[in-house]
Amino acid sequence: MISAEQLVGEELAEWYSLTPMQRWRESAKLWEIYLSIGGSLDPEPDTQSPFFDPSASSPRPVDGRSGLRVIRRGGI
Numbered sequence: 001m002i003s004a005e006q007l008v009g010e011e012l013a014e015w016y017s018l019t020p021m022q023r024w025r026e027s028a029k030l031w032e033i034y035l036s037i038g039g040s041l042d043p044e045p046d047t048q049s050p051f052f053d054p055s056a057s058s059p060r061p062v063d064g065r066s067g068l069r070v071i072r073r074g075g076i
Helices: 004-008 010-016 020-036
Strands: none
Touching: 004 010
16 A cells, blocks of 8 residues: 555645644734745736736835935035
8 A cells, every 4th residue: 555655745644634724823923924924815917817007006024124225425
């Protein structure tokens, strides 16, 4: 008989061996990590959609900053 590890690999076999509630908790941990490193739940724009509006405001940068930085404040 083929083992789960042979069929899908060790990592997925470990995942499949969890109960649905354990998988739910592990997924919640992954979402917390994703959001803590700056991930966003906002959807990506779909440029192939007939409803895509390129003039609409773009999403804010991941770090929350404007994307512009001051190089020199004073004169030379």
